[in-house]
Amino acid sequence: MVPLGLPVLLATGCNSNQAITNPATQPAREINTLWWAMLAGAMVVFAVVVALLVIAFVRRGRPGEPSHDDRGPYKVIIGGGLAAPMVVLAILFGFVIHVMPATSAPPGPTKLTVDVIGHQWFWEVRYPGTPAVTANEIHIPSGTAVDVRVTTVDVIHSFWVPRLNRTIDAIPGRVNAIELNADTPARYRGQCDEFCGLQHAHMAFYVDADPPSVFRRWLAREAKPATAKPPHAFVAAGCDSCHAIRGTDASAHVGPDLTHVASRTTLAALAIPNDRQHMRDWIVDAQRIKPGAQMPSFELPPGQVDSIVSYLERLK
Ligand code: CUA
Secondary structure: OHHHHHHHHHHHHOOHHHOOOOOOOHHHHHHHHHHHHHHHHHHHHHHHHHHHHHHHHHOOOOOOOOOOOOOHHHHHHHHHHHHHHHHHHHHHHHHHHHHHHHHOOOOOOOOEEEEEEEEOOEEEEEOOOOOOEEEOEEEEEOOOOEEEEEEEOOOOEEEEOOOOOOOEEEOOOOOEEEEEOOOOOEEEEEEEOOOOOOOHHHOEEEEEEEOHHHHHHHHHHHHOOOOOOOOHHHHHOOHHHOOEOOOOOOEOOOOOOOOOHHHOOEEOOOOEEOOHHHHHHHHHHHHHHOOOOOOOOOOOOHHHHHHHHHHHHOOO
């Protein structure tokens, strides 16, 4: 039976920061227990089926031999095909019913609400009551119940941080909520969990659970407008027709808000790291890095790219 579970363990072990078997909250621990119970249930059923196959093979009749018992096949169908599955599925269903309330969003308001909006293909993140808008790197205070309200501006996506809680669908015209309550400060990886087009796999995100005081400082900084106006190259290339930089004339919301883009560690929903070279690559050749993304590849003179990149690097 070991070989059956082994590939699963190896697969989840490859990125343990995105594994339900490495839970970091109470709901995630309940889901982890459910996962192991389901695996154990499946292995017991598989073992019984294999055992029956072996018994049937050993006791098979020779050609021309009369059958031992004509009612045998019916007993197997009613017992093994109806009664046993009903019992096994009822037990596992009972387990699911027990775990579901533990993973649901809290009925009332929590200390902090975060709005997450799915886009093809990145996550817009807003903090109601503040002007702060960011993308793909969601900061929350650790040890605090956070109500995450999830929706989308285009197709259905699904918000999933396996170490923190179950998945929740982002559905057009609807707001679904999930509670995130990270015990310890850490960076948790999340991923869109509903096929949403060409770059579905490049729709990842981080949840950064910071100590509450660190989180408050981060939010205060993120809420501030940009301190510098964009250079001529930024406007001439049309960057402002898709991106917002608060405190400047750029106020579009097709792509991520860039007001504090330099404070993020990744670009393009975790597709590439956020450093000078990758920012250059992203501007001149986004379609090679992330084909199908709304960000076009810009054929600009190197001087203009430098001017834009230098400006964006100052947006801390
Ligand atoms: Cu968004 Cu898959």
